[in-house]
Each structure stands twice: as C-alpha cells, then as structure tokens.
Amino acid sequence: MTELEASDDGTERTPAGRENETEHEGDDRPLEDGSFGRFGGQYVPEALMPALEELEDAYRRYVLANEDGFMDEFRQRLRDFGGRPTPLQRADRLSERYDRDVYLKREDLVHGGAHKLNNALGQVLLAKYMGKERIIAETGAGQHGTATAMAAAHLDMPCEIYMGRTDVNRQRPNVFRMRINGAEVNPVDAGRGTLKEAISETMRDWSQTVENTHYVIGSVVGPHPFPAMVRDFQSVISEEARDQCLEQIGSLPDSVLACAGGGSNTMGAFHHFTADESVSLYAVEAGGSSLEVDEDAGVAPNSATLSTGTEGVLHGARTHLLQDSHGQIMESHSVSAGLDYAGVGPELAHLVESDRVTPVTVDDDAALEAFHRLSTEEGIIPALETAHAFGFLHEAAGRDDADEVLGDSVVVTVSGRGDKDLETVIEETEKRGLEAAPDLSVFAKEGGLR
Amino acid sequence: MSERIDAAFADGPAFVPYLAAGDPTYEASLEYVEALDRGGADVIELGLPFSEPIAEGPTIQEAVIRALEGGMTPERFFEFVEDLEVEAPLVCMTYYNLIYQFGEERGPRPFVERAAEVGLEGFVVPDLPAEEADPLRDACDEFGLDLIFIVAPTTRGEHLDRMREHVSGYVYVQARLGTTGAREDVSDQTNASLERLADWDVPKAVGFGIKTGEHAERIVASGADGIIVGSALVDIVAEGHENDEPTAETAARLETKARELAEGAARGANPENVPQPEQP
Ligand SMILES: Cc1ncc(COP(=O)(O)O)c(C=O)c1O
Numbered sequence: 001m002t003e004l005e006a007s008d009d010g011t012e013r014t015p016a017g018r019e020n021e022t023e024h025e026g027d028d029r030p031l032e033d034g035s036f037g038r039f040g041g042q043y044v045p046e047a048l049m050p051a052l053e054e055l056e057d058a059y060r061r062y063v064l065a066n067e068d069g070f071m072d073e074f075r076q077r078l079r080d081f082g083g084r085p086t087p088l089q090r091a092d093r094l095s096e097r098y099d100r101d102v103y104l105k106r107e108d109l110v111h112g113g114a115h116k117l118n119n120a121l122g123q124v125l126l127a128k129y130m131g132k133e134r135i136i137a138e139t140g141a142g143q144h145g146t147a148t149a150m151a152a153a154h155l156d157m158p159c160e161i162y163m164g165r166t167d168v169n170r171q172r173p174n175v176f177r178m179r180i181n182g183a184e185v186n187p188v189d190a191g192r193g194t195l196k197e198a199i200s201e202t203m204r205d206w207s208q209t210v211e212n213t214h215y216v217i218g219s220v221v222g223p224h225p226f227p228a229m230v231r232d233f234q235s236v237i238s239e240e241a242r243d244q245c246l247e248q249i250g251s252l253p254d255s256v257l258a259c260a261g262g263g264s265n266t267m268g269a270f271h272h273f274t275a276d277e278s279v280s281l282y283a284v285e286a287g288g289s290s291l292e293v294d295e296d297a298g299v300a301p302n303s304a305t306l307s308t309g310t311e312g313v314l315h316g317a318r319t320h321l322l323q324d325s326h327g328q329i330m331e332s333h334s335v336s337a338g339l340d341y342a343g344v345g346p347e348l349a350h351l352v353e354s355d356r357v358t359p360v361t362v363d364d365d366a367a368l369e370a371f372h373r374l375s376t377e378e379g380i381i382p383a384l385e386t387a388h389a390f391g392f393l394h395e396a397a398g399r400d401d402a403d404e405v406l407g408d409s410v411v412v413t414v415s416g417r418g419d420k421d422l423e424t425v426i427e428e429t430e431k432r433g434l435e436a437a438p439d440l441s442v443f444a445k446e447g448g449l450r
Numbered sequence: 451m452s453e454r455i456d457a458a459f460a461d462g463p464a465f466v467p468y469l470a471a472g473d474p475t476y477e478a479s480l481e482y483v484e485a486l487d488r489g490g491a492d493v494i495e496l497g498l499p500f501s502e503p504i505a506e507g508p509t510i511q512e513a514v515i516r517a518l519e520g521g522m523t524p525e526r527f528f529e530f531v532e533d534l535e536v537e538a539p540l541v542c543m544t545y546y547n548l549i550y551q552f553g554e555e556r557g558p559r560p561f562v563e564r565a566a567e568v569g570l571e572g573f574v575v576p577d578l579p580a581e582e583a584d585p586l587r588d589a590c591d592e593f594g595l596d597l598i599f600i601v602a603p604t605t606r607g608e609h610l611d612r613m614r615e616h617v618s619g620y621v622y623v624q625a626r627l628g629t630t631g632a633r634e635d636v637s638d639q640t641n642a643s644l645e646r647l648a649d650w651d652v653p654k655a656v657g658f659g660i661k662t663g664e665h666a667e668r669i670v671a672s673g674a675d676g677i678i679v680g681s682a683l684v685d686i687v688a689e690g691h692e693n694d695e696p697t698a699e700t701a702a703r704l705e706t707k708a709r710e711l712a713e714g715a716a717r718g719a720n721p722e723n724v725p726q727p728e729q730p
Contacts, residue, residue, distance in 0.1 A: 041582055042579060042581060042582065043546055043577045043578060043579070043582055044504075044577055044579065045504065045505040045576050045577060045600070045602075046576070046579060046599070046600045046601065046602040046605055046624065047602040047603075047604060047624065047627050049579055049602075049604075049605065049609055050602075050604040050605070050606065050609075051604075053609070190511065190515075191501075196502065200502050200503075200504045203504045204504060204506075204507070207504075207505070207627065208627050209627075210604065210627065211604070211627075298501075311556060312547045312550065312551060313545075313546045313547040313550055313577070314502060314547060315502070315504070316577075321547075323547070323551070325551075326523045326524050326525075326548065326551065326552075327500075327524070327547045327548045327550065327551030327552070328500065328501040328518070328523075328548075329501045329502050329547075
C-alpha cells in the first residue's frame with residue numbers, strides 16, 4: 001500500500017505523493033495457473049494448447065519482463081501511433097447537472113476511436129516478436145476488428161477478421177474501415193450472428209493455423225493467458241487516469257464507471273484502482289430490453305452476464321455466462337453490438353464475487369437517452385457501449401443515496417466514439433420515440449444515412 | 451475402466467463411428483445409430499449437442515444445431531441412450547459446460563453418475579485438456595467410466611505425459627490440425643503422431659478426415675488400432691434431411707457406409723496387405 005491509500009479513508013482528500021503514486025501498481029494477480037479465484041483456466045481443444053503455452057511464455061518474457069524492450073516499444077507506439085496519453089477531461093455541464101465532479105477518460109480520442117487499440121496494438125506487436133506471420137481476430141461492434149486491422153496494417157501483418165452477420169449489418173462503417181485497412185472480413189452466419197459466434201469461428205480458424213497465426217482476442221476473455229494479458233495492455237487507461245486524478249484533482253476519484261461487454265474497458269479502467277479501497281468501481285452492463293429471460297426460446301433479452309449470469313465454461317474459461325438450466329449458451333441482446341456477448345472476463349467475475357466491483361445494468365432506452373444527452377450537452381458523441389456508463393451515472397445521480405454510490409468525484413471512461421453507431425441510433429431513436437433526442441425523423445425516413 | 455471398450459479393441463481394429471444424438475430428430479437418430487451398429491461399429495461415439503461446438507467443423511456444427519432445434523437436452527440424451535438397441539459400447543462426446551452444469555450442484559459427478567446409470571462407457575470432451583480434467587477423472591474412476599483424450603499433431607512434452615496419466619479406454623489421435631470434417635486425403639501427420647504414442651498401453655484410434663474404406667485401410671495399415679469417423683457419416687444424415695429422404699433409406703445408406711469403413715479397417719490389419727502409398 002502506498003501512503004495515500006493508507007491514509008485515505010474515502011471521505012478525506014489526501015494530497016498526492018506523486019513520486020510514490022506513479023509507482024503504483026494494481027494488486028498482482030495469480031498467473032501460475034491462469035485462475036482468478038474460481039474463474040479462468042484453459043478449456044480449449046487440444047490442438048490449441050501448444051499455442052497457449054507459447055503465448056504464455058511470450059507474455060511472461062515480453063510483457064511482464066520487457067524482454068528485448070517489448071514494453072518500451074509498445075508504449076512508444078501507443079504514444080506515436082495511438083495518440084496516448086488520452087486526456088482526463090472535466091465534463092462541465094454534466095458536473096453541474098449531477099452536482100458532483102464528473103471526469104471523462106477520453107479513450108474515444110485514441111487512434112481508431114476506441115480503447116480497443118491499446119490491446120490490438122499490444123497483441124499484434126507481440127505476434128511480431130513471436131515470429132507469427134498472420135493475424136486473425138473476431139469482432140462484435142467492429143471496434144476491435146478495426147483496431148486490429150489498423151495495428152496489422154501499421155505493423156505490416158496480413159489480417160483476417162470474423163464478424164457475425166447481424167453485426168456486419170449494424171456496424172457497417174467499421175466493416176468499411178477494416179477493408180480499407182486491408183483486412184479480410186469474414187461474415188459468420190451461425191446462431192444469431194453476433195460476437196459469440198464470431199469468437200467460436202475464430203477459434204476454429206486458429207485450431208487449423210496455430211503454427212503461423214496469432215489470434216488477437218478482443219477482450220479480457222478466453223483461455224489463459226488472454227484475460228491477464230489483455231488486461232495488462234488495457235491497464236494503461238487506469239494507470240493514466242489515476243495519475244491524472246492525482247495531478248488534476250489532487251486526489252483519487254470516489255468512483256469509476258465503465259461499461260462491460262467482455263470487460264476489457266472495465267478491467268483497463270479499474271486495474272490500477274483495485275487496491276484503492278476508497279474508490280468504488282462500477283461495471284455497467286447492457287440490460288437490453290429486460291432482465292427477464294425466455295429460457296425456452298434460448299434468448300436473454302440482455303447481455304448482463306455479471307448481474308444475471310451463472311458460472312460455467314465458455315470459450316476457454318470458467319466464468320459467468322448467460323446459459324439455460326442445461327448449460328446451453330443463450331443468445332444475448334443489446335442495442336450496442338460491443339456489449340452483446342453471453343460471457344464476461346473471468347477476472348471481472350472474480351472481482352464481482354469478491355465484492356470489489358459492483359455490477360449494474362442500464363437498459364437500451366436509458367443508454368440511448370444517455371447517448372443523446374452526452375452528444376447535445378457535452379459535444380461528445382459516445383459509442384452506444386459507452387452510453388451505458390452514462391446511463392448509470394444519470395440513474396445513480398438521481399437516487400437518494402447518490403452521494404454514497406457515486407461520491408463527489410466520478411470518472412467515466414468514454415470507451416469509444418459513436419460514429420459507427422449513427423445508423424442504429426437514428427433507427428432506434430425513431431422507433432422508440434425518445435423525447436430527449438433531436439429530431440432525426442428526416443434521416444429515418446430516408447433510411448438512415450445509407 | 452470399461453471392459454466393454456477393452457473388448458471392442460481386443461480382436462482386430464475397431465471401427466468407431468460418431469453421430470450427433472437427435473440429428474435431425476430423436477426418432478430418426480435412434481434408427482441411424484442402430485444402423486451403424488448393424489454395419490459393424492465396435493464403439494459408438496454419441497455427440498451430446500452443445501451450442502458452441504468450437505472443436506467441430508461446419509458439418510458437425512450444423513448437425514448439432516439440427517439436434518438442438520429438435521429439442522435435444524442432456525436429460526433427453528440419457529433417455530436416448532436408454533432407448534437405443536445396440537451391441538457396441540457407447541461413449542458420450544460433449545463439451546465440458548454441459549457436464550459441469552448437470553444436476554443440482556455444479557461439477558461433473560452428477561453427470562457421470564447418470565451416464566453410468568444409462569450404461570455409457572466413457573467420455574470424449576474436446577474442450578477439456580488434461581490440465582483441467584481432475585474432477586472429471588475422479589468421477590469417472592468412481593463410476594468405472596473411461597476418459598478419452600484427443601492427442602493433436604502438436605501435442606508434445608509434459609503435456610503429452612499428463613494426458614498419458616489421465617487417459618483410459620483409448621486415445622483419440624487427431625490425424626491433422628483443425629476441426630472435424632471429412633477430407634479427400636489422409637494426413638501423414640498421423641504416422642508421426644502414432645510414433646509418439648507407440649509405447650502407450652491404450653489402443654490408438656485415429657480420427658479427423660477419414661471418409662472412405664480405403665482411408666480406413668491405410669490408417670490401420672500404418673499402425674492405428676482403430677478409426678474414428680464422424681463427418682462422413684453426418685454428411686449422409688444431412689443429405690437425407692435436405693432431400694426429405696425416408697428415414698429407412700438414410701439408415702440403409704449409413705449401414706452400407708459403416709460396412710465399407712469397417713471392412714476397410716479390417717483389410718488394413720491384414721499383414722498380407724501392403725499399405726498404399728499416400729496419394730499427393
Ligand atoms: C466502444 C466500446 N466500448 C466497450 C466495448 C465492450 O467491450 P469490452 O467490455 O471488452 O471493453 C466495445 C466492444 O466492442 C466497444 O467498441
């Protein structure tokens with residue numbers, strides 16, 4: 001523990017001891033067997049085991065031990081290519097509206113428009129260090145695919161992206177961007193055609209091509225070492241945010257809010273705060289249209305895995321899942337493609353179980369309203385994923401116990417910008433007749449922006 | 451350990467077919483599995499469908515979807531096994547989450563107990579590597595069932611040793627990298643894999659990509675104790691389904707195919723039979 005944590009009782013602001021603070025690390029995770037409490041593991045077909053062993057070895061050497069200056073090169077590229085560090089911006093009108101200090105960690109300003117580049121750049125670079133010749137990835141919202149395609153183009157690696165058919169249709173701008181960066185985009189027709197199917201398909205490709213191919217998984221999910229490694233690449237978010245808080249506010253924030261699909265934005269935003277007991281951490285999940293489940297139809301009308309899921313094994317890890325009573329994985333739903341996943345990172349499941357992270361949900365309507373609020377009041381068009389975090393801010397700030405829940409200073413990660421979502425937003429805003437939104441009917445009539 | 455599986459490998463090479471239980475319907479699937487039995491199956495691998503079959507190729511993935519849409523569940527699967535009238539011992543092939551979720555408390559024991567009750571002899575669980583297998587291994591030991599592991603062309607070292615410790619019944623030798631699916635050629639990765647397992651004291655059954663009697667012959671001639679055939683059989687089921695073929699006709703075609711494969715395997719074991727060189 002640093003001095004500051006030891007003396008910070010959660011109500012008093014302690015001036016920063018800067019030298020110490022930059023040294024701060026989140027608490028160390030057990031890495032030996034890749035487990036986080038009961039969660040994690042390596043539940044994969046035998047053909048993938050050697051690839052995981054090779055990756056674990058590379059992760060230890062290059063990421064954890066900075067062999068051959070890997071981390072130095074990664075940080076330099078994050079800065080020069082990625083545009084880091086991103087600002088921690090005080091949102092003046094939201095602060096006024098909610099009567100507390102609201103700070104935005106601007107991951108939407110990272111190259112490509114989302115936090116996803118942090119991880120994609122790290123993994124593509126690692127693949128290069130490992131001597132791999134080909135990159136594959138899955139994508140939901142298309143943000144991870146876009147980030148991977150950009151990183152692959154930047155580092156001169158051939159790249160193929162798997163994307164569910166539904167997501168291809170609702171995230172077209174990102175499909176174009178991937179193609180323009182030179183990546184192949186392979187639509188996946190199985191199931192409902194969302195992220196879960198894309199992950200399965202990418203694992204299939206990988207099991208035939210492990211010898212020369214690296215699978216850049218897009219979140220803190222999958223078999224060990226992916227959850228730990230992706231978290232490390234994303235933890236630059238909280239590393240910067242923590243330093244920026246101490247520098248700009250002179251103290252730690254009282255709460256950090258981040259949307260959670262697979263959980264990479266969440267883990268990245270939380271990692272360096274987990275040891276700071278005074279900081280409340282909220283993982284905001286997609287409540288979709290309802291938290292009820294139609295088990296017979298095999299559908300969860302939400303993607304709230306941490307809030308409503310149960311323990312099971314999917315895509316290589318033991319974690320929380322949306323599954324029926326037999327253990328079949330259910331189709332999830334969210335208006336935001338990037339949150340639409342039936343699983344969640346095992347470390348996040350563990351942090352929730354050990355009461356360090358609080359899962360909360362925001363439904364489609366509230367997320368859309370929050371999208372418009374941020375756009376009109378702050379001039380920031382957020383990704384629909386991100387809008388969920390602002391939906392929770394809005395809801396919590398209106399509660400009687402708002403001071404307890406949020407505290408005086410709140411950091412929200414703006415995990416990405418909403419350009420990719422405009423068609424969906426226009427369609428859904430019209431469909432729902434949302435009042436807080438500007439009049440978009442003319443676009444809706446013309447068939448979105450098509 | 452299952453004596454019936456031991457016996458299946460004891461005299462001559464074993465023909466081990468796979469079908470997804472309940473594909474495309476419960477009733478038809480019963481007839482299909484029984485046709486394989488008549489066609490000479492020595493052990494039958496019955497797939498219990500899981501919604502995310504990451505180790506399967508498109509053929510079996512679609513079979514699994516058909517079976518799930520037909521209402522297959524773990525409990526229905528056990529009923530299916532009870533309803534089957536076959537001589538060959540049955541092995542359940544499924545994914546770990548279904549095994550783990552079955553029954554009141556989580557963990558593999560209730561599933562294994564129920565499997566033993568209906569007369570299953572063992573399990574193949576493609577997403578459960580030896581490293582994660584202790585709880586299932588313990589339950590299998592308790593109820594006398596076999597736990598079969600898949601050895602990939604890439605499996606080596608410590609990892610192979612751990613698998614050797616855990617495996618019983620037979621070892622499933624994956625003929626080539628990738629997912630399941632019938633192929634025109636038979637990989638020569640097989641020979642290398644068989645060599646690595648030469649001193650293991652369980653039978654070695656080779657699978658992934660075997661499609662014809664001639665493949666079966668060649669695989670057995672190169673040292674396999676058995677052949678595992680899935681996609682080539684599932685293809686017949688799929689075709690029958692797509693063409694609205696009467697169940698009996700599809701079953702007859704499966705029986706013929708099974709006989710071709712079983713006879714191919716038998717020919718491969720005949721020492722007079724010189725192995726054919728691999729076609730390029
Ligand atoms: C902008 C944005 N935020 C959040 C997410 C959710 O993913 P994760 O929970 O892994 O951060 C995505 C996923 O694509 C995204 O694009």
